[in-house]
Amino acid sequence: MTEYKKIVPSIDPDSAPYWEGAKNQKLMIQRCRKTGQTFLYSRQLVPGVDDRQVEWIEASGAGVVYSYTVARRPAGAAFEQDCPYVIASITLAEGARIMTNIVTDDVDAVKIGMPVTVFFDKVSEDLTIPKFRPA
């Protein structure tokens, strides 16, 4: 496997289950045990809900595009060969929003509301990144 040169996440105790899950081909998100609200990483909880009342669940991997952009210029040299590429905020079927890439040959076909589905891109021995494709 060639060396991965792009920026890698600074994995912290809050996010470790997400990245561990990705290594095992699972898209992990958080859910509030009291309200059922799902979220990913964001610390926004329903007011008054104790943040320890949170569990990790495996998401279905289905979602729709909430918004997106096509990068015509890269976020640094490591992304240059990918241009143009799509970064999107996806609303998962469970309700949480996730920021990720939509990998497609037809970047101009990406639209808000478009159904997408997860796949797992193993970019190095240590890092697997959940990304999406048009469903």
Added chain:
Amino acid sequence: MSRQPVIVGVSDAPTENRGRALPGTHVLNMQRDCALEALAEAGLTMADVDGVAVAGMWGMPGPGAMQPNLLTEYLGIRMPKYLDGSNVGGSAFVLHAGHAYEMIKAGVCDTVLILYGSMQKSQAARSLGGRPALFSNQFDMTAGLPSPAGAYAMAANRHFHDYGSNRETLAEIAVATRSWASLNPAAAFRDPLTIDEVLSSPPIVDPLGRQDCCLVTDGGGAVVMTTEERAKDLKAKPIYVLGHGESASHSNINYMPDMSRLEVAEHSSSRAYSMAGLKASDMDMAMIYDSFTITVLLTMEALGLCPRGEGKDFVKGQRTAPGGEFPMNTNGGGLSYCHPGMYGIFLLIEATRQLRGGLGERQAPNLTTAVCHGTGGVLSSGATVVLSNEKP
């Protein structure tokens, strides 16, 4: 004795060659010169200053992490009673003005110096990448989101989808702003700009092209606030700060509750209007943070200058350009005048100058009130102040 807070001095640093600081300038002497000029304009001296507010991205890691300490030292300010280093992005200085209002009004201090300086262009310190994938940025930075432009692009696409605005809407803003810049000798870009040129400018992050994005320049400024009572003996015409508000909703764009609605500005401006006893429709002009054209569209709607979703009609046909119905970003904005990274202080400087009057061909007519709104981060924080040239 009226402790009504007023602005009595403003200054912005001169630049040359499309926004480059003059030779011999660095980030501290730039702020010193702005401070001295703003104080001199008021008829005050550094010895009068007993409050210091500053934000910037310089000197970090290191003394820049505690900028009020360093500026107090560098400027020789003697035991200030109010220090503010709040850094919530480019909105910080508008927020400082709100804090300074409260400190002055409460009698904690009498004269506050708000400062900013940046050498980002000379130091080539800006790029679309290279930001650490920390905390809530773990996901978008890993995905290669050009930052901050990509975040604003997502908001633009969502606004287009929800309200039918489009690239022409944004181009109207860029062109009107450039027309104001053409009247401002201090602006970095003064050449005429057309809607077609904006639409055909090199794409950066869809739907934003080069002309939808702010400049990268050096620059700095200073604002001096004191009490109405103190201002009676001073030579500058006081500009009254009538109300202020601030808020924040997220750090990363993915956690913005609704990307087509700038709720932080709705909250901060409603508090500012209410405090001033005024409404959005009472505002004669607006100075709105224009990091990107979409920032302006979202902010206008949130400030209540037009109903949500109707910004496209508000800016159509150059309504905000010189000679138009509603003057906005009359210095030429971050899009064409200067954008040294954190632009908020220039909103206060220009609104003050317009409300004083006498700006020649750049002067907007018949002004009594102005609303200034700063945005920080990626539509993350917002701060509003309402100003007037009439005693409340």
